[in-house]
Amino acid sequence: MNAAEQSHIIRALKADFFSTMNALTKKQLESTIQYLSDMYYNEGANLISDEEFDRLRETLLRKFGHSKVAEEVGAEPKGDKVKLPFYLGSMDKIKPDRNNLDAWLRKYKGSVCISEKLDGMSALVIKKGGKRTLYSRGNGTIGQDLSRMLEHIHIGDLDLETYAVRGELIISKENYAKVAEGRRGARQMVTGIANQKGVSKEMALIDFVAYEVIVPEGLKPVDQFKLLSKSSFLVASHAAFEAINMEILGELLTKRKRESKYEIDGIIVAHDAVYPRKHTNPEHAFAFKMAFAEQEAITEVLEVQWNVSKDGYLKPTLRFEPVNIGGSIIQFATGFNAAWIEKNGMGPGAYVEIIRSGDVIPHVKSVKSPSPSGPQMPPVKWQWNKTHVDAVLEDVEENPDMQKSVLLHFADKFGIAFCGEGTIIRLYAAGIKTIPDLLRLNKEAILKVEGFKEASAAKLAAAITEAKAKATRVEYAVGSGIFGRGVGVKKIEQAFKHVPSNLEASAQIVDNIAKTPGWSKEAAIAFVEHLPLFKKFMEHLGVAASPSPIKVVVANENKRMAKEVILFTGFHPKELEEAAKAQGATIADTFTSKVTILVVKDENVDNEKTKKAAAKGIPKFTGAQFLKILNE
Template identity: 25%
Template sequence: MDFKEKMGKLITELNNYNYHYYTLDQPLVSDKEYDALYDQLVALEAETGVKLPDSPTQRVGGEILKGFAPHRHLAPLWSLDKAQNIEQLRTWHDRVVRLVNDYNTKNPGNPLPNPCYALELKFDGLTLNLTYQDGKLVQASTRGNGAVGEGILPQVKTIKSVPLTIPYDEGTIEVQGEGIMNLSVLEKYNQTAAEPLKNARNAAAGALRNLSPKVTAERKLNAYFYNVGYSDGITFADHKEMMDFLRENRLKVNPYIFYFEQFDDVMEQLADIEKRRSELDYLIDGAVVKVTDFRIREALGYTDKFPRWAVAYKFEAEETTTVLQSVTWNVGRTGKITPLARVEPVELAGVTVQNCTLNNIGDIERKNLKFALGSRVFIRRSNDVIPEILGKVTEENDGEEILFPVECPSCGFPLEQRGAHLFCNNKTGCKPQIVARITHFASRDAMDIETFSDKTAIQLYEELGVREPADLYTLSFDSLVKLERFGEKKAQNLLDAIEKSKERDLASFLFALGIPNTGKSTTKMLADHYRDLYRVMAATAEELVELPDVGGIVADSIAGYFADPFAQASIEKMLSLGVQAQAPEAPKPVSSDSYFSGKTVVLTGTLHLLTREEATERLEALGAKVTGSVSKKTDLLIAGEKAGSKLAKAQQLGIDILEDEEEFVRLLNE
């Protein structure tokens, strides 16, 4: 195959993907797969010096949709050059510094300042271009091909974060931003949607390019703005001044924007953003680095497609496509039957993925996966957890059927469907349930029986007839030492660890029981509130639902668990064998007259004079409420060294900030 034939094949494939992605809103491949093919084409064009007229490298964006009026932008909407790794990012920075130095050599009488940098999130949504005339929103459009977009004013008007009028009423301006769907909104939407949406990016793009503004309104979209692309009456000295202008004109600016004088600080913040991207309530696929000074921007200028003063740093992809090969069904400690998907191995976020979660049978049906075996599916990985299947690439039922089990795959007991889940109710005779309950009971956050593992639980089940956690306290040295891989030392160590676990407090014991729908924070709250095991066991659902963070489902789960004779007998057996389930220490008196009394406080960054745990304990003793995230309800942020996004958000919200650690300690000691 000669280079033109190879180039033509790549162009045909890429243009087909572009058509489905931009025009039909039906992506056939992930961004990662598209970028790989695009980079092949760029390399081939660079190698041969040939660029065919229909190559996607010769344009920006896609075709205009029929049904929308075209809108010619008053100034071009530029694409951004990409940096795929730190080396490419440093190459971009070195070029900026070189061009600034060259300019200053040629213009010694009016030199440019040293370049400083703004760092912003790169949203994974749909670009918006808003036109305001004399303070009124008169047009909104998509990016289109960078010169002409599609008019979507009625759709954009449904986004409540977009102002219909702004204070600036002295001419015409165009501002650019990103239309997005928050992840929490997407999750809530899919709970009741007849046709669930695959992901937040496609949900936003599909809504904004829907001919019915009513559909757009139902998606409850959001928007952030980051640029003034055109103005006939106002200029800015730097990026910060422009961002201030956007905020002053009621345009929503994302709080995660950082300014740096040194490029090494940009690198450090980039790493922090990538590490914590899963904490955000919206999708990002990277970050954008911009030179802040507008004189430097003007001097650096543009290539045919990109500004030289900005670059997009792409994060490792979190979404791709692969083939769904099979589905197996696993039994958990509560009897819940969970489907596990086996997919064709694929690289995603730096690891090879072969298994994906499907949650439950309701999830399979909502995502149109019932007939998906052998079909290509979207998968997404975030926060280092097992990837999730988002949905099929195509809408057709073109795969084999996923068959739902009617009997427990482990013990053969008839399954019961409760809501979207299947359950095996054979609590006393289903091996995976029993082994999982025993393993959970012995885990670190529960009874913390050292050296215990799921392999130990399986061996005790199979060889010594252990059928419930209470049986652990009946084990003997003579029985353990006879087991395979159990010598005298290992047997004695396990018995010592089991004996020590009898001293665990009430909160640990309640968590160890594995009450459905109840986690560590809830069991600690129960222990602190009731301070006695029998009072917890006697609590009614009506009483429990009045407690903090306990809803109806959790209250019913707790009351129902302790009403079960099997659970009652197991608890009584453990107590008779010496388990103490000790009540927590009486709460220490809380000060009401300190500087921190009644304040909601957030800690961020590195503290050197005391640990984060020590700081939290002392703040709470002085009457403060310590939380993990910054919001409008936050009264004070304690910012240690290398404080990042929380500090930026606190500054954006006008929250009091204490950055002097010595002053912080002095106030604690007052």
Template identity: 20%
Template sequence: MSLSKGLIQNIIQQKVLLDGLSNDDLAEFCQLANITYRDGSPIVSDQDYDFIYLAELKRRLPHHSLLQTIEPEGQSFSEEKVLLPEVMLSTDKAYSWDEILKWIERIEKSCLEVGLNINDIQIKATPKLDGFAGYDDGLHLYTRGDGKKGSDITRVFNRGLQTFNDCKRGQGAGEIVVKKSYFEQYLSDSFEHPRNFQASLIKEKALDEKAQKSINDKAALFVPFSQLPSWVGSINELKSNFSQIVGNILTMVDFDVDGVVFELTHQVLKRHMGANRKFHRWQIAFKENKDKAQVKVLGITPQVGRTGKITPVAELEPTQLSGATIVRATGHHYGLVIEQGLGAGSVVELTRSGLVIPKIIKVLKSVETSIPSCCPSCKADLVWQSDFLMCINHSECPAQIVARMGYFFKILANNDGFGIATIEKLYEHGIRKISKIYQLSEYDFTQMGFGDKTSENLLNQLRRSCSEEIEDWRFLAAFGIARMGMGNCENLLKYCLIKDIFELDMLQIANIDGFAVLSAELIVDGLKSVRDEFDLLSSYKFNLELTPLNQNNLDFTHSLVGKKIVFTGKMQGSRDDMKKHAKSIGIQVVSSVTGKTDYLIIGDNVGQKKIESAEKFNVEVIKERDYINMIG
């Protein structure tokens, strides 16, 4: 650990502002806070971890490994890890009604894609327990671990732990918790927080008298999520009664609750929405922070990102908000600046809801805005792209070049030392490309003004970044190609080896499930722009872990390649599976019949409206059996 005890204490006591922490220090503090939280001895509150430190890490380093993977469960579980019976993902979080609305909009869009009526969709809401996550298969109890492998802690059941409502064992995921009323009456004098106590139930050491008594009294329990009390209703009911539903759910159980989990109940829709590496897309947890403040804006500072996007940053009168001094907040984009009248002299309402350089909820007093005409880094003329003000001098803008090089090392996440300060110093000495950095020697670093020890460390970190195994999708994502985040890179490499990625054309990419035509065009152009740099870096033989290829490949030979089709009616198999298969073999699946549709594929009990639309637009109708013959 590089953080000193003194610095850790100053961060906890907020004597050091977040702006004074380097990215590496912030990331290390978040990892420490997470580990101590899961060990049952948190150094900061759960709310501060979510709303201050983790939120700031998300703002600065959105692709940091702590945000992309299941959080490590703590140092108290030293046992050998075993494969879980089922993958246990984290739950995505929302901190405002607007974020819940965006989740609902994604559900509505998914309904259109699979032909479901949004009014038929039910949402279930349950309490979000603040305990220790585990998985009970009926024989063993496991910790969540990294989501795929966890520790066997069956010993907790052997000690007499019971299940909630005396339900049967083997109901899958749940949490070990202690009743809040019991804790306050019998344990609060000995333990600062229920989590401290819950940790003592799980550790290998023998239980003390109070812990064993809580088990005997059925105050400490394993609660399967399937057994939690819940609210179930339509999306319209959720929209109309959101605050009341949240209030009721928070008081449903006698356990520590730190939010409300909302999830879909419709299995087809859940399968369609799927998951990323960390979260199920059909589920979200609402955690509310009610702290707000009204603040005067002193000015707006434009900042240049790696893609050329100009972000307006509001400079604020220093304001205490939930114990932190806030001096800046993002204005998101200049379209919003104009729309809301955000500028020097305006007054805004802030909340520490998800961002600690916090979120501007609304502008209370508007002013006349000032919009920059040239890039603050390279002085090139700025252009509008939708609501965004952009510097399109991508090849020569210093801020963009520095940010792109810094992004590469950040996404690799297997090296230290190449933060923005280091990259800026390299830029001052003529380094403009990542491949040039890998050509540097220890002598080159010292000649640029780095100390002997620092130069040695930087060279070692470059070697480490090549030799330490990383996923091929992470390496590809580090180039920062538009629409090629880590999720899309992983998706693409399931269909194509990384060495062949530059041979894909727009149609091949568009026909992979999850990619649209516009994205495919941007990806093809982006791949062309980084081809030379990719080849140069590949000569350093990075230790890449290759993504297993999907059984379906991109060598499409059937007659429906590139054709737009619509499925309707009851099929012999799952219509959802048929759509996914069609996309995987080069067919463009669309949801409604238009003049651009090539074929309507019909099963049984077809609705008359689709047939009429096919006749209107002269679209050929094909029965399911004939369609299967056409694709072989």
């Protein structure tokens, strides 16, 4: 490719990166990557961002398979060239939340050594026969002799006659701040100084920061750092870990980005064992990188996850390469609806811009590029709803995800403590697939479910019994979901004021409900049409059509709680609030210094309010415990 064609592609990438990238041929991608590498390593010119360069390489491999260019290390130097005494490879990258981290961890068990991936110029210093030589990495095989810099940069030494140490030629944030005006960046400055023929005063700003001992051989990564730390070398920040996951890596990278005295563009994870050096990137180590931004970031979609709602609607969630926006690691955002997924071609390989400002929930601000393979629609049998906006399951009643969603919704709305998603999954696997199945559970039956022991089975059984004892037909109606989407507690409470205890439907009920604020004639008709089904549901459960609501008996009304300020979290029990008020208590809306008692829905509630209460020594009670206190 000639210079004019290459310049045209670079301009196009800067103007519209994603559209241009997806339109490039294999030859154009390879030529562009080589050109950008040459400009980056030999001229210190960053024509595009590091993230965009990585995306070009990933696109080359994803679209065209194997490519030697995508695997090349650095760039061959333009000046005086020397063959390096050792191959100086790079690191394969594992991006956040990729499945290959799990595969890597299964292969390399045990502790790992994690160090900073310094954003400078990779180099090698060798000592042999009392003489030291400094090399640039170049393309890993051919580099430059930079020995003229040894007496002018900050570089340590080992108390050994012979050694070979890899490190980074880099300018600290503090030193660069002194000379930053009019310059393009610290790394570019190092490249420019290294490419000079002679020496300069600016060399004194450069540190050689060591991170690998090649000779002596046979040292584990942690032992290499121990040896370096005992020497006069500056050493990359490092630590040993017995176990890691994506969350640990993300938090560590965020911390090192913030606290390091040098610019870093990732962290290096190495299995803490001895491996022979090869003429390829090491398999036992990898670089971990993540995009950072203040409010917005562009990231690649990994998949569209389809979750079944209790009503059989398939709601999409985008899972993407995690990004750090404003200090928070984000890897999921709503996919809105099926129509949006189809229209925007959302699927693996799509690029989206995520925005998070203040306390606003992160969401997709714009679509930069659709998936090369097209939209990833639901993997089950589905159909469009009447408005052609949402995807709806075809086999609603037989779908396992739908059944679990119904159970989880019921447990939540019915107020069954200790019955979250993990519990529902275990119960479902044991054959508990319907609401009647759930409500019939006792301690003995729960003990037969894998994962339950005496104490946990007793707690869940008691929670089911307690929820049934307190429930009114409102809780049964809301939990069952029989009356459809958008019909919650308040609307059902309003409607049931006009429904007889025998749940018999009539035209008069429709008229009465339709006159209620918030209800239309159509909504009232739909509600009454579902009454027979709800009646059958209640009869199947063996529950009276109109079970008595919870009775809060106020033992005395002598204002004994006049000095108490009560805050409820996780639920809003009107009966308990009124009973507490009757005894003189004040009900708080938010956590303030005046709160004296915190009441939680159950022991599973763990949020900012419970943490603040614990820190301040404020007593915490469950709703059931607080009820007993009121009635003492």
